[in-house]
Amino acid sequence: MTPEPAAASTTLWVAAAVLVALMLRGAWRGYRRGPLRQLAGPMALATGLIMGWFFGSEFGHACLEGTSYPWMIRGTTGILVLACLSGLACYAVFWRLGRRPDGQKEAESPVLGALIGCWTGVLYFGILVALLAAVASFHELFGRPETIHRHWATELRNDLAATPFTADLRGWSPIPDKQRTLIRQTRRLMADPEARQRLMVQPEIRALAAHPSLYQAWEDKKVRELLNDNDLIGFIDHPKVRAVLADEPLQKEAERVDLEKIIELALQKPKK
DSSP states (O other), X not given: OOHHHHXXXXXXXXXXXXXXXXXXXXXXXXXXXXXXHHHHHHHHHHHHHHHHHHHHHHHHHHHHTTSSSOGGGHHHHXXXXXXXXXXXXXXXXXXXXTOOOTTOOSOSSHHHHHHHHHHHHHHHHHHHHXXXXXXXXXXXXXXXXXXXXXXXXXHHHHHHTXXXXXXXXXXXOSSOHHHXXXXXXXXXXXXXXXXXXXXXXXXXXXXXXXXXXXXXXXXXXXXXXHHHTTOHHHHHHSHHHHHHHTOHHHHHHXXXXXXXXXXXXXXXXXXX
């Protein structure tokens, strides 16, 4: 019973060392660059997040209108692309504003730059932890059940979440709760042929199944094998499943259906 606490303690000590190293590195870079250039990264990140969150979805749908790109993920794609573009533009502006006058070797306000650098080090440490938690979350959703708890990202995240201050890290994910629930329900459906049969008799699903692309995918033998094997990645990569993802009218109709509720009803075994 003693090895697990020791492993968690080692992970936390390493994390603390990484945090200190990033703060020292940030302070040194801020001292040499000055406050404006040291702020370029955090301000670019903040600008990208704001622009992507408020305008990215409309941007994605407007740019990808009329293409074969899956309608369901156009908004998410727009968020990512607009966040990157606006973040890079903001970074370039701050980098330009923070340039040194000709002939000046030392940055303006180097001490202020060093203080800002310490906090940017903390920010970048938080980003690293968030990326680690995101990798662990994706593996829990899409990985094979027998390997979920043995994945390196899951083990490291759980070690970092072993303190009262970081306990919420274990349940955090960048994927919204509704989408995570649908993914988990889909995985349960893939492992339960009887539940899939109950799902197909639901009126809302029968209406969706009238679409040719969905009907062809559902009746395909290989697609069924992938479902029975619980191979989510192979299932999504199948040509007929990709045709479903490219069927814009079908996806818009599915958006109006409460899939979470319908799938949960299908997963419930009938009482004898």
